[in-house]
Amino acid sequence: MTLGLSIPSSTSSPSTSANQTPALSTPADRSLDSTAPTTPAISSPAEPNTDYAAAETVKGFGTRAIHVGSEPDKTTGAVIPPISLSTTFAQSAPGVHSGFEYSRSDNPNRRALEHALASIEEGVEALAFSSGSAALATVVQSLQFLKKDGPHQPIHILSINDVYGGTYRYLKRVGNEVQGLEVTFVDMETADEETIVKGIRDDTKLVLVETPTNPTLKVVSIPLLSRIAHTHPAAPLLMVDNTFASPFYQNPLKLGADLVLHSLTKYVNGHSDVVMGAVILPPTTGEHLDGELEEGRGTERPVKHPNPEHLEHYYKTLRFMQNALGAVPSAYDSWLAQRGLKTLHLRMKAHGSNALAVALGVREWVKEQRRAGRADVKVGIGYAGLPAEKEDDPEFEEDRVEVKEARKREIAVQTRRHNLAWEMLSTPARKWVEKEVRPIQTLHLIRTAPSLYSITSLSSKTTPPPLGFPYTGMLTVTLPTYEHALRFLQSLELFTLAESLGGVESLAEHPASMTHAGIPVEERRRSGVEDGLVRLSVGVEEGEDLVGDVRRALGKAFEV
Numbered sequence: 001m002t003l004g005l006s007i008p009s010s011t012s013s014p015s016t017s018a019n020q021t022p023a024l025s026t027p028a029d030r031s032l033d034s035t036a037p038t039t040p041a042i043s044s045p046a047e048p049n050t051d052y053a054a055a056e057t058v059k060g061f062g063t064r065a066i067h068v069g070s071e072p073d074k075t076t077g078a079v080i081p082p083i084s085l086s087t088t089f090a091q092s093a094p095g096v097h098s099g100f101e102y103s104r105s106d107n108p109n110r111r112a113l114e115h116a117l118a119s120i121e122e123g124v125e126a127l128a129f130s131s132g133s134a135a136l137a138t139v140v141q142s143l144q145f146l147k148k149d150g151p152h153q154p155i156h157i158l159s160i161n162d163v164y165g166g167t168y169r170y171l172k173r174v175g176n177e178v179q180g181l182e183v184t185f186v187d188m189e190t191a192d193e194e195t196i197v198k199g200i201r202d203d204t205k206l207v208l209v210e211t212p213t214n215p216t217l218k219v220v221s222i223p224l225l226s227r228i229a230h231t232h233p234a235a236p237l238l239m240v241d242n243t244f245a246s247p248f249y250q251n252p253l254k255l256g257a258d259l260v261l262h263s264l265t266k267y268v269n270g271h272s273d274v275v276m277g278a279v280i281l282p283p284t285t286g287e288h289l290d291g292e293l294e295e296g297r298g299t300e301r302p303v304k305h306p307n308p309e310h311l312e313h314y315y316k317t318l319r320f321m322q323n324a325l326g327a328v329p330s331a332y333d334s335w336l337a338q339r340g341l342k343t344l345h346l347r348m349k350a351h352g353s354n355a356l357a358v359a360l361g362v363r364e365w366v367k368e369q370r371r372a373g374r375a376d377v378k379v380g381i382g383y384a385g386l387p388a389e390k391e392d393d394p395e396f397e398e399d400r401v402e403v404k405e406a407r408k409r410e411i412a413v414q415t416r417r418h419n420l421a422w423e424m425l426s427t428p429a430r431k432w433v434e435k436e437v438r439p440i441q442t443l444h445l446i447r448t449a450p451s452l453y454s455i456t457s458l459s460s461k462t463t464p465p466p467l468g469f470p471y472t473g474m475l476t477v478t479l480p481t482y483e484h485a486l487r488f489l490q491s492l493e494l495f496t497l498a499e500s501l502g503g504v505e506s507l508a509e510h511p512a513s514m515t516h517a518g519i520p521v522e523e524r525r526r527s528g529v530e531d532g533l534v535r536l537s538v539g540v541e542e543g544e545d546l547v548g549d550v551r552r553a554l555g556k557a558f559e560v
Contacts, residue, residue: 226256256302266502352470
């Protein structure tokens with residue numbers, strides 16, 4: 001069966017619903033309109049005849065991940081697209097070619113990957129870059145073309161304060177100190193709406209947020225930010241870094257984002273052998289926004305950007321800048337990333353299930369220590385899929401009043417994160433949770449605690465499953481001191497001490513001295529990156545082995 005879709009004209013404004021396949025961009029889309037007064041233009045090669053895509057009837061996440069952009073080769077019949085290593089492509093006449101002319105501008109493998117990325121993120125187009133940092137830099141530099149007073153006036157970016165160390169480095173050391181950008185960092189998880197609104201200025205062009213954040217796993221309402229940004233007179237773009245959640249667990253474009261940023265190095269590739277980034281673009285019409293949010297999944301509704309022409313101009317600029325700056329991935333890396341993408345849905349289920357098991361295992365270990373009289377054992381767990389503990393938990397009855405008050409505040413934060421993550425959970429992930437995760441938990445609880453639960457309460461689809469739900473493979477454990485964290489890290493056997501995340505293997509790192517060491521200490525601590533914080537990237541090994549490894553390492557960390 002052939003999965004076919006015609007390639008639209010570059011002058012059209014393609015759009016897609018959640019059940020449709022996104023339109024494929026053409027090289028002509030990577031040129032800027034020469035009539036724009038402040039915009040340079042590049043040549044517009046002819047529209048390609050390459051037919052990558054899938055039929056509109058293909059709806060499932062896994063099916064799209066496997067088939068979109070991966071048609072059998074028309075020349076050889078190869079089931080997996082061959083690697084096109086050529087840097088240049090023959091032309092039948094000057095300026096006349098079959099869709100490709102030079103690999104920096106476009107390449108068959110990169111285009112196939114971009115099309116698959118657009119499909120699984122519910123967008124219409126994706127742009128691949130040589131790294132996530134290169135993708136961010138291109139997005140920010142492209143903002144220069146949006147300024148009304150010319151390209152040399154400073155612009156302002158409002159960013160969440162808890163960001164990846166490389167993002168902070170670019171925004172502060174390059175964007176601010178070299179390019180003259182003004183950047184304001186705000187804790188968008190705890191700040192009230194008024195504070196966020198006040199953070200947007202007349203010259204604000206971008207609101208940047210990670211959710212979950214790196215490394216503290218804060219969760220921020222994307223629909224709320226879309227309303228704040230898109231109803232403000234400045235109408236800044238909203239960009240969401242979706243690296244930690246992955247397209248399987250969260251689709252920011254459907255929640256109101258104007259741009260989605262990815263480090264494809266992490267979950268999308270998933271095998272720790274490619275460095276790459278991407279930006280995914282939505283339709284400018286707003287018809288892609290998630291209508292399912294009106295069915296008991298939260299009170300906030302996503303709001304589309306008020307100026308579609310403004311968006312379209314920026315997206316054309318971004319395509320131009322991808323080619324002009326040239327920070328693009330190789331054909332081989334594109335091929336590897338697309339190979340990894342094909343199993344993303346399977347891997348994310350395993351990552352999420354294992355992470356939830358580890359989080360539950362850590363919580364139970366702490367309770368065991370408290371029941372044994374170890375009041376000194378204090379371990380914070382950061383995982384939005386894990387429900388908050390109960391305030392009246394008997395293991396914590398002996399805590400002092402001030403400790404109990406702090407515990408109440410922590411429970412409130414955990415509850416808010418948990419509920420918000422559930423509200424923003426993607427449709428594919430939600431269907432999987434309802435079909436496979438909730439029934440298993442229901443059966444377990446009815447058997448083990450029939451007096452506490454009923455079939456009716458356990459079967460409600462408007463609330464999260466009682467024991468939690470898988471939600472990415474990232475979690476944090478916070479120990480009392482750096483010394484505790486060091487002993488814990490040195491005692492792990494299956495978790496390798498290394499930076500990065502999202503590979504099939506489990507990794508552990510100490511953000512304060514590794515990925516976030518370049519952030520000033522006071523700023524780091526204000527964002528929640530304490531010396532005792534450890535970030536775990538839970539892999540797809542056997543879950544019980546990982547739980548056992550973490551529990552043993554915790555025991556070593558608290559040995560007297």
